[in-house]
Amino acid sequence: MIEFDYDELVKATESFSPSTLIGKGSHGSVYKAKLTTNDNNKLVAVKKPFLHAHEEEDHDRSKLQNEIRVLSFLRQNRHVIDFLGTSRGNGNNRQQQQQVLVMEYMPNGSLHDLLHVSETPPSWPKRLEIAVQVARAVRFLHDESQPSVVHRDIKSANVLFDCDFVAKLADFGLAVLVHVDNPGQPAGTIGYLDPWYTKPRLIFGGRGLNGYAKISASPYVTIQGWYAVI
Numbered sequence: 180m181i182e183f184d185y186d187e188l189v190k191a192t193e194s195f196s197p198s199t200l201i202g203k204g205s206h207g208s209v210y211k212a213k214l215t216t217n218d219n220n221k222l223v224a225v226k227k228p229f230l231h232a233h234e235e236e237d238h239d240r241s242k243l244q245n246e247i248r249v250l251s252f253l254r255q256n257r258h259v260i261d262f263l264g265t266s267r268g269n270g271n272n273r274q275q276q277q278q279v280l281v282m283e284y285m286p287n288g289s290l291h292d293l294l295h296v297s298e299t300p301p302s303w304p305k306r307l308e309i310a311v312q313v314a315r316a317v318r319f320l321h322d323e324s325q326p327s328v329v330h331r332d333i334k335s336a337n338v339l340f341d342c343d344f345v346a347k348l349a350d351f352g353l354a355v356l357v358h359v360d361n362p363g364q365p366a367g368t369i370g371y372l373d374p375w376y377t378k379p380r381l382i383f384g385g386r387g388l389n390g391y392a393k394i395s396a397s398p399y400v401t402i403q404g405w406y407a408v409i
Contacts, residue, residue, distance in 0.1 A: 180251060181264030183281050188212055188225055188266055195227060202289070204350045205332060206242035211284060222284040223263060228277060240278070242352035247280055249354045253324055258316035260285070260339065260349040285347065287340035294335060305344075312346040313338055320348075327357035334371045 191212035192199045202209040207226045214221050226246075228239040250262035261283040268276050287293075290309060293301055301309070313333070320328040330337075331353040339349045353366045365372060 180262070181281070183214075183264050183266040185266045185268045185279070187214065188279065188281070189268075192225055195225075204337075204352065206239040206246075206352045207280075212281075222286075224282050224284045226280040226282065228279075243278065243280060245354070246350070246352040247278075249328060249351045249356065250280075250282075252326070252356065253320075253328065256316065256319045256323075257345065258312050258347050259319060260347050282349075283341070285339035285349070286342050287344055289336050289340070290338035290346065291335035293340070309338070309346045313348060316346075316348040326359050328354055329357060330354050332367045332371070334368050 189195070191214055192210040195208070195210055199210045199212065200208055201211045201224065204226060207228045210225045210227065212223050212225050214223060226243065228243050247262075247265055250260075253259060253262070255261060263281045263283065265278055265280055267278045288296075317330070317333070320330060328351075330348065330351065332350060333348065337348060337350040338346050340346055
């Protein structure tokens with residue numbers, strides 16, 4: 180994990196200008212940044228907590244810290260967003276001391292945009308390919324990571340595409356480490372939450388697959404028995 184220079188990130192995002200804003204997650208805004216290293220330009224994405232009232236800001240800050248913690252546990256995977264590092268300002272006020280997360284830049288947007296905004300929706304073979312790629316990300320988190328990770332917010336807005344249109348799962352602010360974390364109260368997006376999840380202790384049984392099912396069984400991306408195809 181790299182500790183990036185905060186002033187360099189501020190410069191690369193034009194002081195986190197709206198012109199460099201590329202998206203918003205569950206707990207922060209994401210900005211495009213062009214970093215210059217050894218005469219090479221590299222595009223990255225920088226996630227910065229929302230600025231709210233004091234209590235809400237602390238909540239978003241804790242989710243960003245949780246995302247950093249969870250991603251730090253994960254080894255690199257083709258279908259999970261690459262975590263590059265963090266940075267923290269050294270100013271005198273809370274805003275200037277914010278910690279930010281730096282991750283790979285995903286130039287082709289989200290699955291939500293591809294399905295609902297794009298003028299050219301994906302073909303059915305491509306939709307099947309996306310469903311398989313997301314399933315591979317879930318299998319990696321649940322069965323190949325130590326400790327296992329439950330994402331808790333799988334939805335089309337959190338599936339992003341790299342330059343080759345490979346799908347990657349992103350936004351781990353609500354994720355928990357199995358048998359390490361206490362899941363606490365239900366968390367996630369209404370409509371994607373597993374109904375059984377009203378009892379938080381059941382999270383490690385169902386493993387948070389309802390969000391994936393909502394994506395894969397919808398009219399947009401159809402697949403059944405996802406373990407069977409991966």
